[in-house]
Amino acid sequence: MSSAATEHAADDAAAAAGIPLDAPFLSIGFSAHELCTRCGSCIGVCPENAIELDERKFPRLIPERCTRCGLCAVVCSGAEVRYADLSEQVFGNRVADSGFDGQVSKIYVGHAADERLRSGGAGGGLATALLWHLLRTGAVDGCMATRMNGERPWEAEPFLAATLEDLLASQGSRYAIIPMNQLWSQMRGQSGKYAAAILPCQTHGFRLLQKADPELASRVTAVVGLFCGGSLEPVLAREMLAVRGIRRDEVSDFKFRGGKWPGQMQAVLKDGRVRPLHYSNYKDGAYNYLTSLYMPERCQTCLDGSNEYGDVAVSDAWTRDEQGEYKFKAHSRLLVRTPRGAELVRAAQEAGDIVLHDVSADPNYLTHRLQTRRKGSLAPLRVERWRKAGRRVPAYDRGTPDDATFKERMMERMSSALLRAGKWRPFRIAVMGLLTSVWAVPLITVRLWLKKRKYLRRAKRKASAS
Numbered sequence: 424m425s426s427a428a429t430e431h432a433a434d435d436a437a438a439a440a441g442i443p444l445d446a447p448f449l450s451i452g453f454s455a456h457e458l459c460t461r462c463g464s465c466i467g468v469c470p471e472n473a474i475e476l477d478e479r480k481f482p483r484l485i486p487e488r489c490t491r492c493g494l495c496a497v498v499c500s501g502a503e504v505r506y507a508d509l510s511e512q513v514f515g516n517r518v519a520d521s522g523f524d525g526q527v528s529k530i531y532v533g534h535a536a537d538e539r540l541r542s543g544g545a546g547g548g549l550a551t552a553l554l555w556h557l558l559r560t561g562a563v564d565g566c567m568a569t570r571m572n573g574e575r576p577w578e579a580e581p582f583l584a585a586t587l588e589d590l591l592a593s594q595g596s597r598y599a600i601i602p603m604n605q606l607w608s609q610m611r612g613q614s615g616k617y618a619a620a621i622l623p624c625q626t627h628g629f630r631l632l633q634k635a636d637p638e639l640a641s642r643v644t645a646v647v648g649l650f651c652g653g654s655l656e657p658v659l660a661r662e663m664l665a666v667r668g669i670r671r672d673e674v675s676d677f678k679f680r681g682g683k684w685p686g687q688m689q690a691v692l693k694d695g696r697v698r699p700l701h702y703s704n705y706k707d708g709a710y711n712y713l714t715s716l717y718m719p720e721r722c723q724t725c726l727d728g729s730n731e732y733g734d735v736a737v738s739d740a741w742t743r744d745e746q747g748e749y750k751f752k753a754h755s756r757l758l759v760r761t762p763r764g765a766e767l768v769r770a771a772q773e774a775g776d777i778v779l780h781d782v783s784a785d786p787n788y789l790t791h792r793l794q795t796r797r798k799g800s801l802a803p804l805r806v807e808r809w810r811k812a813g814r815r816v817p818a819y820d821r822g823t824p825d826d827a828t829f830k831e832r833m834m835e836r837m838s839s840a841l842l843r844a845g846k847w848r849p850f851r852i853a854v855m856g857l858l859t860s861v862w863a864v865p866l867i868t869v870r871l872w873l874k875k876r877k878y879l880r881r882a883k884r885k886a887s888a889s
C-alpha cells in the first residue's frame with residue numbers, strides 16, 4: 424500500500440475494514456497514484472457510489488459501500504493499455520501501433536458555422552459544433568463537457584451540457600485534470616442518449632466500459648476525441664493567480680485560452696476587468712513552459728496523443744506556411760476514424776453546422792514531428808527507462824522507437840529532470856514567476872525569431888532546389 428494512499432481517512436478506513444487498497448477488484452488509483460490518469464472511469468462505473476474524489480482529483484474509496492464487484496478495476500486503463508485489443512474492438516483489426524495519428528479515414532481542417540461557437544472555441548469550435556449538431560437534431564439529450572466551477576472559478580469540472588448556452592460555457596480547452604468519466608454515474612440516474620468530448624485516456628476508459636457495462640455504454644452514441652499533449656495539475660490555476668498577485672475572491676472566471684485565437688490565460692475579475700496572466704499567446708508564451716513544470720506523472724508516460732479510439736479526433740490546426748505564419752487561424756483539424764464518426768461529420772456538414780476543407784490527400788496535414796515528439800518519442804523512452812529503474816509504469820503492447828536518436832534520449836532526460844524539479848513548489852513558483860513576467864518577453868521574442876528564421880531558411884532551400 425502506498426504511503427500517499429494512507430494520507431486519507433477514507434483509505435485508512437478501507438484498511439481497517441480489511442480492504443487492501445491494492446486488492447485486485449479495485450482500480451489502480453487507490454494503490455498507485457503514479458499510474459492513475461484521473462479519468463474518473465472507476466467513479467462513474469461504481470454501482471454503489473463507493474468512490475469519491477480527493478482534493479487532487481484522485482479516486483478515494485468509501486469502504487463501507489464497496490461490495491467488491493470489481494467493475495472499477497475492469498474499466499481502469501491506468502496500469503495497462505492494450506492497443507491491439509482496442510483496435511480490434513473499434514476497427515476490427517489488431518494493429519497495435521499505426522503511428523501518432525492512429526487509424527484515420529479522412530482528415531479535414533474546418534470550423535463551426537455558427538460564429539458564436541467558432542469564436543468561443545479553442546481552435547475553430549469544431550468539437551462543440553459536432554456536439555451542438557447532435558443536441559440540436561435530437562440525436563442526443565446531453566453532452567459530456569467541462570466548465571469552470573461557479574463558486575470556485577479557478578477549478579474546472581465536468582458536467583452534462585443540455586442546451587446551447589451550456590455548450591457555449593463549455594467551450595475552449597481547460598489544461599487541467601478533469602475526471603470526465605465520473606459523469607457516467609449521473610447518466611445512469613437519468614434516461615437519454617449522450618455524446619462525449621473527452622481526452623484519450625478517458626476514451627480508453629469508455630472503450631473498457633463498452634465491455635464491462637454495454638447497456639450504460641450504449642447510451643454514449645458518439646465520442647468526439649480531443650488530442651492531448653499532456654494535462655496540467657489542477658493546482659496550476661491557483662498558483663498562477665497567486666504568482667500574478669490576484670486574490671481568488673476577486674475572480675469570476677479563469678480562462679486557459681481567452682481572447683483572440685490562439686488565446687491567452689486570463690483571469691476575469693468580478694468588476695469585469697480581464698487580467699492577462701502572461702505575455703504573448705498561450706502557445707508561444709505559456710503552455711509549453713507550464714507542461715514542463717506541471718504535467719502529472721501519469722501524463723508523462725501516456726502514449727496516446729491523438730485520441731486514437733475516438734469516433735473522430737479534433738486537434739489544433741498548427742500547420743504553418745512557408746513564411747512560418749499559421750495557415751489556418753481559428754480552425755480545428757478533424758480526423759475521422761470510425762463509420763459512426765464519418766456519419767456524424769457527414770450529417771453535421773450537410774446540415775450546415777460545420778465548414779470543412781478536405782486535406783486527406785495532403786501529407787502536410789498529418790501531425791508533424793515537432794508536435795508528436797512529447798508522446799511519440801519522449802514518453803516511450805521514459806517508460807522504458809523508468810521500467811528498467813524499477814519504477815511502476817503502465818504496460819503497453821507497443822515498443823520503444825528503435826530509431827530514437829542520442830538527441831531525443833538527452834531531451835527525454837532533460838524534460839524528466841525539469842518535471843521532477845517542478846514537483847518542488849518553490850522551484851515551479853520561481854520559474855512560473857519569471858516566465859509569466861515582463862522579463863520573459865525577450866525570451867519569447869528570440870524564440871519566435873528563431874522559429875521564423877527556420878521556416879524562412881527551409882523555404883529558401885526549397886526554392887533553390889526547385
Ligand SMILES: Cc1cc2nc3c(=O)[nH]c(=O)nc-3n(C[C@H](O)[C@H](O)[C@H](O)COP(=O)(O)OP(=O)(O)OC[C@H]3O[C@@H](n4cnc5c(N)ncnc54)[C@H](O)[C@@H]3O)c2cc1C
Pocket residue numbers: 543544545546547548549550551552567568569570593594595596597598599600601603620621622649650651652653654655737738739740755756
Ligand atoms: C489537456 C488538453 C491537452 C491538449 N493537447 C493538445 C495538443 O497537444 N495538440 C493539439 O492539437 N490539441 C490539443 N488539445 C486539444 C485542443 O486544445 C482543442 O481542444 C481541440 O483542438 C478542439 O478545439 P475546438 O475549437 O474544436 O473545440 P471547442 O469547441 O473549444 O471544444 C473544446 C471541448 O473540450 C472540452 N474540454 C476542455 N478541457 C477539457 C479537459 N481538460 N478534459 C476534457 N475535456 C475538455 C470542452 O468541454 C469542450 O467540449 C488539448 C486539449 C486539452 C483539454
Ligand code: SF4
Pocket residue numbers: 450451452453458459460461462463464465466482495498499500501602628
Ligand atoms: S479508472 Fe481512471 S481514475 Fe480510476 S483509478 Fe483507473 S485511471 Fe485512476
Ligand code: SF4
Pocket residue numbers: 448449450468469470471472473474488489490491492493494495496
Ligand atoms: S463496489 Fe465495485 S466498483 Fe465500487 S469500489 Fe467496490 S469494487 Fe469498485
Ligand code: SF4
Pocket residue numbers: 460622623624625651652653654721722723725726727
Ligand atoms: S496525457 Fe494522457 S493521461 Fe494525461 S490527460 Fe492526456 S490523455 Fe489523459
